[in-house]
Amino acid sequence: MNPYLERIYNGLIKENPSLVLMLGMCPTLAVTTSATNGFGMGASTMAVLIVSNVIISLLRKLIPDEVRLPAEIVIVASLVTIVELVTQAYIPGLYSALGIFIPLIVVNCIILGRAEAYALKNPPVLSAFDGLGMGLGFTIALTVLGSVRELLGAGSIFGIQLLPENAAVGIFIKAPGAFLVLAFIVAIMNALKMKTRANKMVEGCDGCCATCGSAGGCDSKKEGQA
Amino acid sequence: MNLILIIVTTALINNVVLSQFLGICSFLGVSRQVKTSASLGGAVIFVMTIASAVASLLYTFVLKPLDLDYLKTIVFILVIAALVQIVEMFLKKTSPAIYKALGIFLPLITTNCAVLGVALTNVQNEYGLVESVIAGFGTALGYTIAIVLLASIRESLDEEAVPVPFQGAPLVLLAATLMAIAFMGFSGLSL
Numbered sequence: 296m297n298p299y300l301e302r303i304y305n306g307l308i309k310e311n312p313s314l315v316l317m318l319g320m321c322p323t324l325a326v327t328t329s330a331t332n333g334f335g336m337g338a339s340t341m342a343v344l345i346v347s348n349v350i351i352s353l354l355r356k357l358i359p360d361e362v363r364l365p366a367e368i369v370i371v372a373s374l375v376t377i378v379e380l381v382t383q384a385y386i387p388g389l390y391s392a393l394g395i396f397i398p399l400i401v402v403n404c405i406i407l408g409r410a411e412a413y414a415l416k417n418p419p420v421l422s423a424f425d426g427l428g429m430g431l432g433f434t435i436a437l438t439v440l441g442s443v444r445e446l447l448g449a450g451s452i453f454g455i456q457l458l459p460e461n462a463a464v465g466i467f468i469k470a471p472g473a474f475l476v477l478a479f480i481v482a483i484m485n486a487l488k489m490k491t492r493a494n495k496m497v498e499g500c501d502g503c504c505a506t507c508g509s510a511g512g513c514d515s516k517k518e519g520q521a
Numbered sequence: 522m523n524l525i526l527i528i529v530t531t532a533l534i535n536n537v538v539l540s541q542f543l544g545i546c547s548f549l550g551v552s553r554q555v556k557t558s559a560s561l562g563g564a565v566i567f568v569m570t571i572a573s574a575v576a577s578l579l580y581t582f583v584l585k586p587l588d589l590d591y592l593k594t595i596v597f598i599l600v601i602a603a604l605v606q607i608v609e610m611f612l613k614k615t616s617p618a619i620y621k622a623l624g625i626f627l628p629l630i631t632t633n634c635a636v637l638g639v640a641l642t643n644v645q646n647e648y649g650l651v652e653s654v655i656a657g658f659g660t661a662l663g664y665t666i667a668i669v670l671l672a673s674i675r676e677s678l679d680e681e682a683v684p685v686p687f688q689g690a691p692l693v694l695l696a697a698t699l700m701a702i703a704f705m706g707f708s709g710l711s712l
Binding site: 321322324403404466470475478481 | 638642
């Protein structure tokens with residue numbers, strides 16, 4: 296397969312960040328109260344992800360290995376601040392709906408994870424496609440989750456009323472509904488694959504945080520000694 | 522009275538994991554055993570309380586007067602990362618026992634979005650220093666309560682025969698669903 300298309304396929308299906316790798320769970324659960332919010336969050340994250348992948352890939356030979364995590368965090372945090380200011384100025388509705396989760400894109404495991412796992416080792420164009428694939432996978436997962444929750448909880452999708460309002464079950468757009476719908480979506484994906492990858496998933500998330508975190512620890516220790 | 526209200530609100534009513542959805546990664550990932558979860562909770566309480574204080578001081582005395590409000594995300598994440606390192610080194614020197622219990626969890630906390638989340642929420646709510654520290658402590662307490670409860674549920678679920686597609690992550694999410702429903706009850710508290 297064409298390597299560019301392969302990157303997109305990888306992000307969408309094979310290593311879908313939300314549904315297979317279980318990364319970036321906080322925004323996945325928190326902002327999917329409606330399809331619009333899920334899509335908006337996915338698109339904001341995708342924008343940061345593509346640009347950060349390209350910048351980090353361009354700088355990959357300049358960033359010294361010892362300080363790569365702080366360097367990456369500064370790049371990502373700057374991009375997130377830009378996205379935050381842009382949404383605040385041009386899409387104020389989305390800005391207030393997503394609230395604190397826009398600045399929190401900084402600590403989204405997906406972004407640092409892709410920088411570490413892909414952008415640091417590959418040329419900019421491929422990294423951009425990697426960001427695009429992962430971003431699309433994340434956006435689609437969030438939009439699906441948001442649509443299901445909005446349909447069950449408010450009877451509409453993207454604000455278009457499909458079910459009579461008294462058929463809606465309010466709990467689906469409250470906190471427990473997020474856990475419940477995600478549990479069933481992941482279980483359905485597992486059933487479709489009929490491979491018990493469920494255990495791996497939890498470890499995948501665990502692993503990422505541990506890698507980012509402990510890698511940071513190692514780095515700063517090296518700095519201290521130097 | 523107001524401070525007690527902040528603790529109850531942050532720990533129970535707006536529980537950080539079950540109603541704010543912060544720190545989900547470690548909540549799902551490091552909740553296999555009660556003992557490790559409790560240690561992680563302890564480390565989070567420690568770091569979050571200090572981080573809230575430092576972030577609040579920085580915001581009031583540096584960012585606000587210089588009109589650099591929009592830099593808060595960058596500044597807070599760097600401060601938290603540095604702070605975790607300092608706390609780690611400090612504990613290593615002064616109390617090896619605590620360091621041994623919390624050590625491996627400290628680096629993990631840098632990527633725990635709950636810490637950054639609390640720092641940003643405190644600023645949003647215009648809390649002063651004391652209120653920020655109390656809110657940080659209360660939030661971390663809520664996190665500890667939630668993760669220890671989930672770990673105890675998971676320990677007793679270990680032996681159960683669960684349909685194959687639900688094994689692993691979906692089962693944990695279902696346990697979290699029930700906990701979230703239970704915690705919704707606290708929102709009826711009239712304070």
